[in-house]
Amino acid sequence: MSHQKSFNASFESISPAEFFYRNRQMAGFGNPTQAVYSTVRELVENSLDSCEDAQTYPILDIEIKNVGPDTITVTVSDNGTGVPPEQVPLAFGRVLYGSKYSQQQKRGTFGLGVTMAILYGQITTDSPVIIHSKTYKSKGHLYKIFVDVKNNRPLVEYEEEHHRDETGTTVTIKLKGDLKRSQERIIEYLRLSTVSTPHAKLTLRIDEEIQLDLGGWSDTLPSPIRPSKPHPRSVDMEVLRRLVQNNEKRSLDDFLCSSFQKIGPKTSTRFLRFMNLNPNCIVSELNRDELSQLANALRKYDGFERPDSKCLSIIGKNELLNAIKSVFNVKIAEYASHGVSEWQGNPFVIEAVVAMGDDFPRSDIPTLYRFANRVPLLYDSTDGVLTRTLKRVNWSRYGINKSEPVAIFLHLCSSKIPFKAAGKQSLASVSEIEQAAYQIIKELGRKLGKINSRYRRSARESKKMREFSKSFRQIARFSAALADIDEVPSVDNLVKKLFEVEPDE
Amino acid sequence: MSHQKSFNASFESISPAEFFYRNRQMAGFGNPTQAVYSTVRELVENSLDSCEDAQTYPILDIEIKNVGPDTITVTVSDNGTGVPPEQVPLAFGRVLYGSKYSQQQKRGTFGLGVTMAILYGQITTDSPVIIHSKTYKSKGHLYKIFVDVKNNRPLVEYEEEHHRDETGTTVTIKLKGDLKRSQERIIEYLRLSTVSTPHAKLTLRIDEEIQLDLGGWSDTLPSPIRPSKPHPRSVDMEVLRRLVQNNEKRSLDDFLCSSFQKIGPKTSTRFLRFMNLNPNCIVSELNRDELSQLANALRKYDGFERPDSKCLSIIGKNELLNAIKSVFNVKIAEYASHGVSEWQGNPFVIEAVVAMGDDFPRSDIPTLYRFANRVPLLYDSTDGVLTRTLKRVNWSRYGINKSEPVAIFLHLCSSKIPFKAAGKQSLASVSEIEQAAYQIIKELGRKLGKINSRYRRSARESKKMREFSKSFRQIARFSAALADIDEVPSVDNLVKKLFEVEPDE
Incomplete structure (x- = not known):
């Protein structure tokens, strides 16, 4: 009944930039309101990460301007490390490219957000991103960059050395979006950012008018964090194979101690004895099955300490x-x-x-x-x-x-x-x-x-205390009259002392 | 106060396979329960799409087997088009590669899901995916494939010509996962799949036991769908630039008519007059600004008809x-x-x-x-x-x-x-x-x-009818007695007739 059609589909490979261009809602750019919010957010997070790298107190200027119907520019300026000029094109104009892939706490982790914001600006206003950045080594460089979506690579439109006083980066993106509907969220986001990064100062200007100027609640810099080696329990075949490739000539014992956190000579010996493996065998000589068993054992062995937290930065x-x-x-x-x-x-x-x-x-x-x-x-x-x-x-x-x-x-x-x-x-x-x-x-x-119950109790207590002191004062008054004394003695201290006793209840 | 640290981050590019490997929860592989569910789902959707391409009634066998502690195999077999042998490695072993990027309704659209399932199986059990496929042109091929995550490419472990009776594809993935906790959802998913694809028959076996055998509710094949040209309102700068690149030598008028749906000579003339553009100018001669204006105008002009729905397939x-x-x-x-x-x-x-x-x-x-x-x-x-x-x-x-x-x-x-x-x-x-x-x-x-209100009304009506017929029967009985007739006449028809009148209320 059914007639078999020939297989005529044409196959095609798309770049990750193309994927996120087609599915931009997945990266937070699904509608004009969210697009404005996400643009601000991605730029701010990048800037804060960069200031963390510089171990400096972040000072961020966020500036939004209405420049046409539904068209705005978003500019975020920071005092972070800056980006080395030769890295600017790829860091901004390529999806899944970044400096944040190490095992440590970072705001951004995907090498995706800012490039998505740039891409969104480009497809809605046909304008390049403008980047002005200075590292401690460079005098400052100005770039205008488009993204080549099909090939996931930057197209540098303009580039020149351009003086900048301090290290840091300023990024300007022009995009179509709904500022009115996103404004409240943006302000909320920035307010809460000063809660989670209390040593940062944030200023938001919209059309030259200051909307928010907050932060600097803390004058302690978070202690610098260090990327960690992988924990043995985080190992899957993929991770293990890569580690082995980079350590081909090591003995198993040496490999374990040098590749993982929480494995020292003692733990390694115990683990290998438990696994019944020869500590001196060379890792590249393990066959696929043995590697697979090793990966399983590393994940399941309960003799490893918990992963350390040097790579984390709590607020405190x-x-x-x-x-x-x-x-x-x-x-x-x-x-x-x-x-x-x-x-x-x-x-x-x-x-x-x-x-x-x-x-x-x-x-x-x-x-x-x-x-x-x-x-x-x-x-x-x-x-x-x-x-x-x-x-x-x-x-x-x-x-x-x-x-x-x-x-x-x-x-x-x-x-x-x-x-x-x-x-x-x-x-x-x-x-x-x-x-x-x-x-x-x-x-x-x-x-x-x-x-809550202490509150309620203390409300009850103070009511009791008021009544007691009223009675005591009365007694004092009567006693004073009886004793023919003019000055009624104060009972406040007495009552206070009586109530200092912790109630049993 | 702050000491400026040097910029020492190392930059790195990662492949899309690596991105989704690291963030597998984004693709539905975040925990062992969801992983089993997503594996079944991705394979089933691929199979149904392939049967749609073949314009055939889909018959799918889904088989899950417990093969070790927390370890299962999922096999899905279909009677679709099959995959041409030379395409098998890339189609299965590469992320963001596929046949589904055209403008039409498809279940899968990302060229992502099945490869993610394969990847998940690989990192949890170190096993390759097994694919057995036959197109109407080939005798059948068997493949075992790993994914090279770092480079986003397939690693063919094994390949041979291997007979298969009918066209179609069978895919087996071995993975660690929680079948017990996902089983209910899988069954629910398959049941509902027969609602949305009522011409398909689905069978689910778990450890050789049939758990579900459903479908084939409809014997009408959905009419074949055709990919559409883009609608002018879907145009952004990126789309327009690509279209122009592929049509460099056309006149503007010709370009519009041939590149978009809902633009014929009349609409094109009206639109170009409205835009004040010369219909005969060659598209590749438009400068960036003119292109940008054109993109804006195409998106905003309200003289285009709605996009057509030939590329959609409703259930009906x-x-x-x-x-x-x-x-x-x-x-x-x-x-x-x-x-x-x-x-x-x-x-x-x-x-x-x-x-x-x-x-x-x-x-x-x-x-x-x-x-x-x-x-x-x-x-x-x-x-x-x-x-x-x-x-x-x-x-x-x-x-x-x-x-x-x-x-x-x-x-x-x-x-x-x-x-x-x-x-x-x-x-x-x-x-x-x-x-x-x-x-x-x-x-x-x-x-x-x-x-609901008709129901309530009809409940009221039938109660009334019962009471009326009771009275009528009584009257009939008394009248019969009065008239000295033995056989009481039936009143059912009379009552029924009276109630056939549509009530006013």
């Missing part, structure tokens, strides 16, 4: 509490942290704050502010793991109700964040992270519950 | 209703469709069914079954545009409450589906699609409301 208790109090009107705030834990061998820490104050919406459950590697996540909250976890907690038990506006700030740091999509807005389901988030949220709930 | 009223009734226990079902509409020049149609029946969960709002280009979407429902739209409707107004289990089946067909992530689970916000979905859902709500 004082810094986070202080930043939240600087940005929001907060009555009470409590901090907790969880970890170092790991997921698939990647270390992670969750730190969180529960805060009460009139700036937060009133609701049955706390308002959640999500951060991943110091980046505020504003879109797609409902589907993420963190929001789901928040909803699993029975909040009424901790005395939360609509009369008490409560917020939770949750910061996940990891050498790898399991984002659901390249637009980096919500987290995929990873049971270890879910578990840890649940623990810490419950801990904050308990803390809040205690404070 | 009878087919969809029939399929739903075959899979679910349904009392009432109503169909509606909306479109052809467009988003950014991409045509789309939404068709939908509202159904009542005991198989659906009882809830205040209907249960939503989402489909995009005939693919059931099971994950990430809460954050998608369609779910949000469903919740915007005031369902109580249409008489929906917990006592009436209601479901809505919503199928979006488009030459381009704005998926949020490469895992293809939920849709990004596109206002045109949101708007259309809202319209059609409300229309279904009204239909349901009418049926």
Whole structure:
């Protein structure tokens, strides 16, 4: 009945730039509102990362100008390391090219975001990105660059040496977008960025008018982070094969000690004895099956310590509490942290704050502010793991109700964040992270519950104290009259002393 | 205060295979449960697309076997076109390579999914994918292929001519995963696949035992779809520049008529007069500014007809209703469709069914079954545009409450589906699609409301009828007694006739 058609499909390979050009909604450029937001966000994150590299206090100027119907320019200027002139074209004009692929906490990780913003500007306004950058070695260079989408490579339109006073980078992108509808989110994003990067100062100007000038809540620079070697539990066949290729001539024992964190001579010996492998055999001589067994064993052996957290940069208790109090009107705030834990061998820490104050919406459950590697996540909250976890907690038990506006700030740091999509807005389901988030949220709930009941108790106590002191004063007055004394003695100290006793209840 | 560190980051380019290997959760391979589900799904979709190409009734065998601790093989066999032997390595072993990049409705569109499944199998079990395929031209070839992640290219492990009776493809992937936890979703996915592809027959075996054997609800093949030329409103600078490159020597008039749908000589003349452009100028002589103006004008000019829908394949009223009734226990079902509409020049149609029946969960709002280009979407429902739209409707107004289990089946067909992530689970916000979905859902709500009130009315009517016939029978009995007749005459016809009158109310 069916007639067999010949196979006439033509096959074709597309570049990653082409893929994300066709599916730009996956990278956060799906509509004119989101496009403006994502452009600002990608540039700001790049700048903050660059300042972190320079170990300097970030000072960022964000400038948005209306330059035509639905057309704007976004300029972000930083005092970071700058980009070496010879790297500028590829770093900005090529997708999946970057300096951020090492095992350490970074805001950007994909080598994707800024190039997507440039690409979006290019296809909507046919304008090149303008980059002005200076490193400590160069005098400053100005570039205008287009992206060759089909071949995923930069097309340099213009280039010259151009003086710049300080090191750093200024990037200008012209794009079509809906600034009006994205403005509120952009401001929210920048406000929250000063919470998660409290040593940074951010200024936002729209059409020359200052809209926001915030930050610098902390004068401590985060301690510099160091990329880590892979943890043995993060190993799959792909990783192992690559490591072996780079260490062909080493003995197995030597290979393990030099390639992984948490494996020293002792651990290595114990592990190899357990595996029944010869420590002196040369790794390149292991056959495929043996390598596969080794990968499995590395992942399953429970004698390795947890991955270390030198590659992570938490905000820290004082810094986070202080930043939240600087940005929001907060009555009470409590901090907790969880970890170092790991997921698939990647270390992670969750730190969180529960805060009460009139700036937060009133609701049955706390308002959640999500951060991943110091980046505020504003879109797609409902589907993420963190929001789901928040909803699993029975909040009424901790005395939360609509009369008490409560917020939770949750910061996940990891050498790898399991984002659901390249637009980096919500987290995929990873049971270890879910578990840890649940623990810490419950801990904050308990803390809040205690404070709430202390509050209620202390309200009761002070009422009692008022009544007692009233009676005591009366007694004092009567006694004074009986004793024929003019001056009634003060009872305040007596009452206070009586109430200093910790109540049993 | 801050000491300027030198810029010491090392730059690096990664292949798209490497990108998705590192961020596999973006492609639906984030955890062992989802990995099994996505493997089945990607293979099934590939097979169905291939059968569509062959214009044949799809017969798919899906076989899952437990072969070790947490280790399974997934085999999907189809009767589609088969893949030409020389194309097998790249089609399966390379990310972003495929036959599906044309402007038409397809299940798969990224050239990503199956290679991701192969990659996942490879890194978790170190096994190659096994492919056995035959086209109408070849005798059958067997391949074993690994993916070279770093370079995004296939590594052929084994290859030989190997007889296969019929055209089609069989793919086997060995992977680590959690079959137990994914099994229910897989079955749900396959059941719903027979709703959206009602002419397909699907069989699922797990460890040799048949778990599901469904489909073939329709014996009409969908009419073959044809790729379309781009619609002028879908043009951005990138598209226009490419079209011009391929048509360098054409006159502007000729270029417009031959490159776009919905532009014939008349429309072209009108458009060019409106734009004040010379129809005879050669396109390659237009400068950058003129091209940019042309792109803008093509997008904004309102004299073009809507994009055509020859490239779309809706399920169709009878087919969809029939399929739903075959899979679910349904009392009432109503169909509606909306479109052809467009988003950014991409045509789309939404068709939908509202159904009542005991198989659906009882809830205040209907249960939503989402489909995009005939693919059931099971994950990430809460954050998608369609779910949000469903919740915007005031369902109580249409008489929906917990006592009436209601479901809505919503199928979006488009030459381009704005998926949020490469895992293809939920849709990004596109206002045109949101708007259309809202319209059609409300229309279904009204239909349901009418049926509900008709139901309630008819319940009232039949009660009335019962009471009337009771009285009439009594009258008949008494009259018969009075008239001294033994046989009481039947009043059924009389009552029935009286109630045939349409009630006024």
